[in-house]
Amino acid sequence: MRTVFDPAAMRGSAFYRLLTASVVPRPIAWVSTRSRDGVLNLAPYSFFTVASSKPPILQFTSLGHKDSWRNITDTGEFVVNIGTESLIDVMNASSAEFAPDEDEFAETGLTPRESTVVSVPGVAEAPISFECVRHLILEVGNGSVVMGRVVSVSVRDDVLAGDGLPDFARLAPPSRLGRSEWGLPPDTVERVRP
Ligand SMILES: Cc1cc2nc3c(=O)[nH]c(=O)nc-3n(C[C@H](O)[C@H](O)[C@H](O)COP(=O)(O)O)c2cc1C
Numbered sequence: 001m002r003t004v005f006d007p008a009a010m011r012g013s014a015f016y017r018l019l020t021a022s023v024v025p026r027p028i029a030w031v032s033t034r035s036r037d038g039v040l041n042l043a044p045y046s047f048f049t050v051a052s053s054k055p056p057i058l059q060f061t062s063l064g065h066k067d068s069w070r071n072i073t074d075t076g077e078f079v080v081n082i083g084t085e086s087l088i089d090v091m092n093a094s095s096a097e098f099a100p101d102e103d104e105f106a107e108t109g110l111t112p113r114e115s116t117v118v119s120v121p122g123v124a125e126a127p128i129s130f131e132c133v134r135h136l137i138l139e140v141g142n143g144s145v146v147m148g149r150v151v152s153v154s155v156r157d158d159v160l161a162g163d164g165l166p167d168f169a170r171l172a173p174p175s176r177l178g179r180s181e182w183g184l185p186p187d188t189v190e191r192v193r194p
Contacts, residue, residue, distance in 0.1 A: 021178020028176055029060040030081040030091055032112075033071035034120045035100060040112060041067050042094045042104040042123065046176035047143070048080075056150040057135050061143040067100055069137070069144050076134040077118040078148055081126035084159075085172040088182055090125075116152040127156040127171055 007015045020026075029048035033041045045068070047061035058080050062069040072078050083091045093108050105112050105123075112121035115131045122129030132148025139145075161167035168188055175183035 017178060020176075024177045025175030025183035026177075027173060028083060028091065029058065030083050030094070030123060030126060031060060031068045032079045032081060032105075032120055032122060033068050033077070034075060035067070035071050036074045037101070039101055040103045040105045040121065041071055041098075041100075042108065042110065043068050044083075044091050044095050044176075051147050057147050058130060058132060058150060059145055059147045061140075061145050063143050065144060067098075069146060070100075072134055072146055072148070073137065075120070077120045078132050078134075078146075079115060079118065079120050079122040080130040080132060080148070081123040082128040082130075082171065082173055083123075083126050085174055085184060087125060088174045091174065092182075116154065118151065122154070127159045128166065129154050 005015070005018055010018075026046040027048055029045045031043055031045055035041060043066065045060040045062065047063070049059060051057040051059040060080070068078070090108050090110060094104055094110075098104050098107055111124035113124035113129070115122055115129070118131045118133065120131075122131070130150045131152040132150055135147040135149045137144055137146050155166060159166050159170040161170070168185060172185045174185075177183050
């Protein structure tokens with residue numbers, strides 16, 4: 001037996017809840033931006049993936065025009081930070097609705113870290129930061145897909161394995177599931193691609 005869901009027949013947020021509990025686990029872009037007035041902003045986005053590898057382009061979706069979207073629209077710069085397990089609570093705290101003039105680094109007790117290329121700081125506590133410049137913003141349904149070309153990446157040395165790549169267990173990135181659930185780093189298995 002299977003249960004069939006018809007998105008058109010579902011009310012309110014019912015289909016959104018099914019969607020977000022089914023497309024799992026989702027990695028989290030912890031996006032830092034700066035407003036035109038210089039106020040720092042930080043928020044997690046789990047509608048997040050790689051759009052292109054050459055040139056390297058990351059994308060996340062803002063459902064509605066949120067502060068991150070506005071800042072990137074205005075300034076053309078952002079940083080995608082990758083969090084680690086111990087930061088779950090503060091990542092979650094940064095999703096609260098702060099007023100546009102509130103510095104979300106200060107509000108959440110995080111440290112801005114000067115970036116290499118862009119003028120927007122990354123999160124010092126996050127093990128990986130991708131510095132991005134706006135590539136394209138695409139309006140799709142109720143989402144704005146924000147794409148950014150990666151111009152620099154910094155990775156904290158303690159998460160790098162001997163081969164120079166981030167090690168999943170050391171990075172320990174939390175993910176977003178459905179409901180109010182977060183995924184913790186699972187086990188890994190290795191398969192060579194045919
Ligand atoms: C783990 C997590 C993932 C989230 N993913 C998204 C997302 O993909 N798109 C979105 O619009 N909001 C998402 N949100 C909600 C935003 O973080 C929230 O609306 C936030 O206040 C937006 O901040 P901003 O207005 O400063 O950009 C997520 C929240 C959490 C806790």
